[in-house]
Amino acid sequence: MAVLELSNIRKDFGSQTILNGIDLAVEDGEFVAILGFSGTGKTTLINLMAGLEKPTAGSVTFRDKPVTGPGPERGVVFQSYALMPWLTVTSNIALAVRSAMPKLPAKDLAARVQKYIKMVGLTHAATRRPAELSGGMRQRVGIARALAMDPEILLLDEPLSALDALTRGNLADEIEAIWEADRKTVVLITNDVDEAIVLADRILCLDPNGTMGAEFRVTLPRPRGRTAMNHDPAFKALRAEVTGHLIAAGAHATE
């Protein structure tokens, strides 16, 4: 069953059409990755799903109800960290959990916050404020915050993009493990082909002209993990195919 559905979406900013004719149905429990070059409209697309932007034409629905604004059933991890600078890691997450679960007793709330801080490996930094964290640590806080709110669907806008390659790979493996354990529905925006293949059930390419390009099913067995994948012929073949599509679509756009 489709949880989140976009139907014939167009999004204009002024006279510029950013997205056009976008149809997308995300299934319950599915992990979808959307791949595209910088500036193709990926953040715009996730903002439409989050209810932070309204489409110029077309509709966004969540479980058959029109999306008219943000909601606790849709958790977003923003490309820019969007943390409260004056609050500690613990308080940033607690604030979000309180807003999503207003009836949760204080003791359970504290335990919940602690659990997710531990899950992203930040227990040692729980009392620090965002300015005292590295970019990667801030992104972990964003991920912990979204997970702790227990949304039905996670919308991740390049959550790993500010990280160095090593940390990025490790956190991608962690996200896969968390997803395996929790099986939440996830939409991940990324510009990294390998990351998309390691994590997703389905990869969609957003072409530079703002339309949906090729779609790839990823049937590689889980857990995937990057190290194992580097030697897997099926992984390498898929990587070549996806990269080929992106390059061809990009070349077409600049002709």
Ligand SMILES: Nc1ncnc2c1ncn2[C@@H]1O[C@H](COP(=O)(O)OP(=O)(O)OP(=O)(O)O)[C@@H](O)[C@H]1O
């Ligand atoms: N609020 C806005 N007003 C006007 N133009 C906008 C607005 N938001 C985005 N745009 C334009 O829409 C286009 C797509 O932007 P968007 O941020 O969605 O791209 P993106 O694929 O997320 O890029 P990146 O990979 O760099 O994050 C860009 O040309 C951008 O300048």
Ligand SMILES: [Mg+2]
């Ligand atoms: Mg973006």
